[in-house]
Amino acid sequence: MDRILVTGGAGFIGSNFVHHLVEHTDARITVLDKLTYAATRESLAALPTDRVELVVGDIADAAAVEPLVAGQDAVVHFAAESHNDNSLSDPAPFVQTNVVGTFTLLEAVRKAGVRFHHISTDEVYGDLELDDPERFTEATPYNPSSPYSSTKAGSDLLVRAWVRSFGVQATISNCSNNYGPWQHIEKFIPRQITNVIDGGRPKLYGAGQNVRDWIHAEDHSSAVLKILTDGRIGETYLIGADGEKNNLEVVQMILAHFGRPEDDFDHVTDRAGHDLRYAIDSTKLRTELGWRPTFANFEKGLADTIEWYVEHADWWRPHKQAIEASYAAKGQ
Ligand code: NAD
Numbered sequence: 418m419d420r421i422l423v424t425g426g427a428g429f430i431g432s433n434f435v436h437h438l439v440e441h442t443d444a445r446i447t448v449l450d451k452l453t454y455a456a457t458r459e460s461l462a463a464l465p466t467d468r469v470e471l472v473v474g475d476i477a478d479a480a481a482v483e484p485l486v487a488g489q490d491a492v493v494h495f496a497a498e499s500h501n502d503n504s505l506s507d508p509a510p511f512v513q514t515n516v517v518g519t520f521t522l523l524e525a526v527r528k529a530g531v532r533f534h535h536i537s538t539d540e541v542y543g544d545l546e547l548d549d550p551e552r553f554t555e556a557t558p559y560n561p562s563s564p565y566s567s568t569k570a571g572s573d574l575l576v577r578a579w580v581r582s583f584g585v586q587a588t589i590s591n592c593s594n595n596y597g598p599w600q601h602i603e604k605f606i607p608r609q610i611t612n613v614i615d616g617g618r619p620k621l622y623g624a625g626q627n628v629r630d631w632i633h634a635e636d637h638s639s640a641v642l643k644i645l646t647d648g649r650i651g652e653t654y655l656i657g658a659d660g661e662k663n664n665l666e667v668v669q670m671i672l673a674h675f676g677r678p679e680d681d682f683d684h685v686t687d688r689a690g691h692d693l694r695y696a697i698d699s700t701k702l703r704t705e706l707g708w709r710p711t712f713a714n715f716e717k718g719l720a721d722t723i724e725w726y727v728e729h730a731d732w733w734r735p736h737k738q739a740i741e742a743s744y745a746a747k748g749q
């Protein structure tokens with residue numbers, strides 16, 4: 418694949434993926450990104466301009482999307498509204514970007530006959546009990562809880578229908594919670610790291626017993642590239658790195674890193690409809706495609722990420738106060 422279009426490539430995971438492509442392939446990469454509040458041009462700034470081009474545009478704008486898609490060997494689709502809490506305050510952009518945007522891209526790849534990989538989330542499967550011995554697999558029924566996850570579920574189903582009805586050459590991956598550099602500070606791990614750096618206290622929703630299955634964004638990227646090159650058309654692959662931790666454990670790891678007492682955090686108002694536990698069984702990806710994560714040690718990956726936020730305070734600090742004010746207005 419010589420030419421790859423990456424939608425949402427100026428966001429957290431998309432930009433990590435663009436870095437991964439530059440390092441591990443010879444492809445020329447076009448990033449299509451609307452540059453919403455969640456995007457950052459800085460994340461792409463160090464990349465060679467003869468390999469990576471940024472086009473500012475909306476994935477739901479067919480007139481902008483179709484000519485861009487037509488010249489590509491593949492489209493890897495990360496662009497989305499991605500934050501559950503925002504989807505509870507205002508679901509409209511989630512429906513527009515995640516559903517209508519994905520539909521617009523599918524029509525473009527259908528017309529141009531271009532390979533498509535759709536990035537999705539484990540949240541489409543709903544949640545698990547804390548003591549459930551089962552984890553999510555590709556056969557788990559869809560049962561999304563939030564406006565965000567329901568729009569991601571809707572977009573996955575559109576992709577499946579376009580494969581079956583129109584023969585679109587597509588694959589889907591559903592990944593667990595990512596952490597790593599360039600994650601927006603509205604999200605759990607960077608919010609707590611930056612609270613502590615600035616001398617504040619982490620904010621735990623409810624009792625902090627909710628479990629997330631953490632994977633480093635670099636491991637997500639290597640899995641997506643593997644599926645793009647070796648995955649079977651029409652298939653879904655779950656991506657996860659056996660990283661289950663409850664939120665309290667993660668907060669206490671962050672506090673310990675800074676030498677702060679383990680109870681130096683606040684309990685705040687819980688998220689409405691808060692999913693209890695996500696957990697991924699990635700056997701299919703590992704056995705069929707031979708993929709393995711490289712960040713096997715979460716504590717080490719988290720420590721690297723904390724140091725990254727310490728070193729990149731110029732990037733996040735200008736936005737910190739406004740984000741905390743909007744959480745505080747909701748009692749969070
Ligand atoms: P993000 O919010 O950090 O970045 C999203 C990017 O998409 C931003 O650069 C934004 O400007 C762009 N975008 C938004 N609307 C757009 C539009 N209409 N047209 C063009 N660009 C638009 O998100 P993220 O955390 O990097 O997530 C990327 C993808 O991975 C999403 O599809 C998300 O559902 C999925 N995912 C995320 C996680 C996670 O833990 N963050 C886990 C599994 C799957």
Ligand code: TDX
Pocket residue numbers: 499500501502537538539540593594595603604605606608620621622623625627628629664688
């Ligand atoms: O301040 C907080 N305190 C807190 O306890 C925040 C922001 C979150 N939380 C909790 C809620 C969740 O249990 O931490 C957990 C993680 O929260 P988020 O970072 O908002 O992630 P989550 O809702 O799990 O969704 C993420 O993973 C799946 C991504 O945002 C999605 O895009 C992805 O699909």
